[in-house]
Amino acid sequence: MQHKLSDLPTRIFWVVAPLVTALLFTSALLLIVGAPPLQAIWEIINGALESPQKWADVMTAWVPLALVGAGMSVTFAAGLWNIGAEGQIILGAIFATWIARNIELPQLPLLFLIVIAGILGGVLWGLLTGFLKVYARVHEIFAGLGLNFIATALIIWLIFNPWKPARGATMSGTEPFPVTAWIPRLGSTRLPPLAVILAAICVVAAYLMLNGSRFGLELRAMGKNMRAAFLQGIPTQRHMLLAFIICGGMAGLAGALQATAVYHRLIPRISGGFGYTGMLVVLLAGYKPEFVPLVALFFAAIGVGSPRLELNMQLDASLGGVLEGSVVLFVLLGAGLRQRLNHNTRTALETEE
Amino acid sequence: MHIELQNIHKYFGVIKANYGVSLTLRPGHIHGLLGENGAGKTTLMKILSGYQSKDRGEILIDGHPNEFKSPAEAIRVGIGMLHQDPLDFPPMTALENFMLGFDQRLMPDQQAGRQQMLELAERFNFSVDPDTPVEYLTVGERQQLEISRLLALGVEVIILDEPTTGISAPQKVLLFKTLKHLAYEENKSVVFVSHKLEEVESLCDEITVLRRGEVQGHQDMPVPIEELVRLMFGQSVAMPAKTTIELGNIVLKVTDLTIQSEKFTIENANLETRAGEVIGFAGMEGSGQALFLRSIAGLQSVKQGEVFLGGKSLTGQSYRQFMAQGISLLPADRIDEGLVKGLSIAEHFPLRRETPFVIDWDENQTYTQEQIDFFNIKGRPETLVDSLSGGNQQRVLLALQQPALKVLILEHPTRGLDIESARWVWEQLLKRREKGTTILFTSADLDEIMTYSDRVVVFFSGKMIPPISVDELSVEELGYMIGGKQKE
Known part of the structure; x- marks a missing residue:
């Protein structure tokens, strides 16, 4: 009977209503600053979709968002508030860069090695959070936050010290990698098809694992009630570490791809904030990997489209961020409201002895 | 204060929890609300105490319709409820809990609160120390605390939902004395929700019996027990009798077990059990029996001593290894420890069965349906376990156990269950016993212990009294031992 209120029109309503509200909210903000909302929204849409070049940019931004979203859907399923993806992306990029700078191999094996190294970098950082959580009882939010700061400091130090270009260190990063360490792009666009394929594989894998495997079911049980899951005989500590490893691996892969496919070098802002935006993606996707690709596409499009606001309307591009943030807030608000309306139906049965 | 519930309706989805229930509560009376699990007693009382909303019907207070949307509003009107599981704040002290809700200023007056709490404690002979954190109190003490709190808030109607589960015999005596005092000396209206006849x-003084959300009857006491049973169940049900079987070899051996807890140390506890043997663990809540049994389940670390299963030492192994070797525990808290809230019945089976890494959900669905039919669980495979009643939760927990367990440990196997479910649980346990499983269980119900145990172990303040054969024991003697005395 928990499905009673979830017939199709109702479900569509709860998806559409928060989006419309978020648009209205952003429009109201625009009106306050004296800009025409419709034009602004049109600029964003147009900026994201006007040319194949832009579509390629959207897909390029989609890759890290989908990867982080898929990874975090795994840790969230296990009830872990893993916010360390930002640091895991950075470590992935750093590890990938080390290979690209130090190993000489033909293109294919080199790229393979770079990708593996990136995954390992993310795994290492994720595992550190996991160790702190499991063995030192540091809450994963604080462990993740701390490690994000350390990762940021580490990348800056690397770019400005051991890895600084011969002409001097700048915010524009290291020397470009040798061409053999570049993941090929599609034609004249910035889009690396291989990266898209890898991200898609990760999303599908996360979905299959959570919904089809015993391990995934056990993670979900942990997310519902860690203590009861333990008493059911699930090795909760080991599974927590595994969840961090999986999420770290996917975020690390995102970092490696950013370095080797998008920028062809290590830059201080290599993560592009995708570790944080990815959190919004997974929140909006309701922690479900199957919804991650679509939500990631939406966020990627806003990200690519909003710089247009600066160009054509002299508005700050961060308006795109406002739109993203308000969508997430209104969706969460809608979910809360919906739960409130369903509350009696849901909880009452359990209270009846 | 005169209270009339008129034609109350409450639906949970398609289930009618309350269907046109009417009930009158008079001051100076103790009103028993009876019914088996899922009969709608708790729902009705939660509606009266503002904890749940009603779908239809009216609540008249001294003849005036009244609507309250929260427990706070109900308490302001004068209606307070003691919930089945204490809704308090374990890390806070008794005094802090006591003062919750009635001193709304920024800096509550601790002195006045303490004064009032001690006065109430003296009036009713309660034994709660204001400065003890609630987590160290027994269920009975937490109850006393909550009664004091509601009285301090000035309630005129006090509702108690299954208040005798988990409290000791002396605490029960005190509770009943208190309730009688409240009704007859202070002219309050007391509602006693129970299924213990x-x-x-x-x-x-009077009773109302609910069945499947409807009133089956309202009568003044005394009413013959058979009549109550008929009203509650439609027919009378007998508990299954223990079958006599030949006990097998020694399965479990515990030697010199020493367990340290915050309150006491259990020292050098020894136990040997045979295949098919049932051992009941009696004692006041928190006397050490739970710690002892949880250490046998591999959940509680021990200071010294060993646990042998089939002659093999399990010392130093993990809970999962204990489990893998055939020891299983069914916790008293079925929904917070036993089952995983938020997962469906079907999703529980792959956690316990031999399942390949990739789950065959179709096969699992069929298997779950078979188990549901076999164990007579009221639910569908996709029903979330949290929406099951206590009896059905226990059925799911038993359905999850491997068939060939060596040792099955149960904490309060029938606590909070209706007679029908309790009967069913013991039928299952007796069947397992016949197949050679050793059964260790705790219970606050001495009749249950006397009926089903081969031998009885009593714990008192962390001291274990070695097992006594049930043939050499009477309920009375057992009662004395639980209280730490020997009957002359």
Whole structure:
């Protein structure tokens, strides 16, 4: 009977209503600053979709968002508030860069090695959070936050010290990698098809694992009630570490791809904030990997489209961020409201002895 | 204060929890509300105490319709409820809990609160120390605390939902004395929700019986027990009798077990059990029996001593290894420890069965349906376990156990269950016993211990009294031992 209120029109309503509200909210903000909302929204849409070049940019931004979203859907399923993806992306990029700078191999094996190294970098950082959580009882939010700061400091130090270009260190990063360490792009666009394929594989894998495997079911049980899951005989500590490893691996892969496919070098802002935006993606996707690709596409499009606001309307591009943030807030608000309306139906049965 | 519930309706989805229930509560009376699990007693009382909303019907207070949307509003009107599981704040002290809700200023007056709490404690002979954190109190003490709190808030109607589960015999005596005092000396209206007939018989002035959300009858006490049973179940049900079997070899051996807890140390506890043997663990809540059994389950670390299963030492192994070798525990807290809230019945089976890494959900669905039919669980495979009643939760927990367990440990196997489910649980346990499983269980119900145990172990303040054969023991003697005395 928990499905009673979830017939199709109702479900569509709860998806559409928060989006419309978020648009209205952003429009109201625009009106306050004296800009025409419709034009602004049109600029964003147009900026994201006007040319194949832009579509390629959207897909390029989609890759890290989908990867982080898929990874975090795994840790969230296990009830872990893993916010360390930002640091895991950075470590992935750093590890990938080390290979690209130090190993000489033909293109294919080199790229393979770079990708593996990136995954390992993310795994290492994720595992550190996991160790702190499991063995030192540091809450994963604080462990993740701390490690994000350390990762940021580490990348800056690397770019400005051991890895600084011969002409001097700048915010524009290291020397470009040798061409053999570049993941090929599609034609004249910035889009690396291989990266898209890898991200898609990760999303599908996360979905299959959570919904089809015993391990995934056990993670979900942990997310519902860690203590009861333990008493059911699930090795909760080991599974927590595994969840961090999986999420770290996917975020690390995102970092490696950013370095080797998008920028062809290590830059201080290599993560592009995708570790944080990815959190919004997974929140909006309701922690479900199957919804991650679509939500990631939406966020990627806003990200690519909003710089247009600066160009054509002299508005700050961060308006795109406002739109993203308000969508997430209104969706969460809608979910809360919906739960409130369903509350009696849901909880009452359990209270009846 | 005169209260009338008129034609109350409450639906949970398609289930009618309350269907046109009417009930009158008069001051100076103890009103028993009876019914088996899922009969709608708790729902009705939660509606009266503002904890849940009603779908239809009216609540008249001294003849005036009244609507309250929260427990706080109900308390302001004068209606307070003691929930089945204490809704308090374990890390806070008794005094802090006591003062919750009635001193709304920024800096509550601790002195006045303490004064009032001690006065109430003296008036009713309660034994709660204001400065003890609630987590160290027994269930009975937490109850006393909550009664004091509601009285301090000035309630005129006090509702108690299954208040005797988990409290000791002396605490029960005190509780009944308190309730009688409240009704007859202070002219309050007391509602006693229970399915324990003896208690209702000894305490209540009038009773209302609910069944499947409807009132089956309202009568003034005394009413013959057979009549109550007929009203509750439609027919009378007998508990299954213990079958006599030949006990097998020694399965479990515990030697010199020493367990340290915050309150006491259990020292050098020894136990040997045979295949098919049932051992009941009696004692006041928190006397050490739970710690002892949890250490046998591999959940509690021990200071010294060993646990042998089939002659093999399990010392130093993990809970999962204990489990893998055939020891299983069914916790008293079925929904917070036993089952995983938020997962469906079907999703529980792959956690416990031999399942390949990739789950065959179709096969699992079929298997779950078979188990549901076999164990007579009221639910569908996709029903979330949290929406099951206590009896059905226990059925799911038993369905999850491997068939060939060596040792099955149960904490309060029938606590909070209706007679039908309790009967069913013991039928299952007796079947397992016949197949050679050793059964260790705790219970606050001495009749249950006497009926089903081969031998009884009593714990008192962390001291284990070695097992006594049930043939050499009477309920009375057992009662004395639980209280730490020997009957002359």
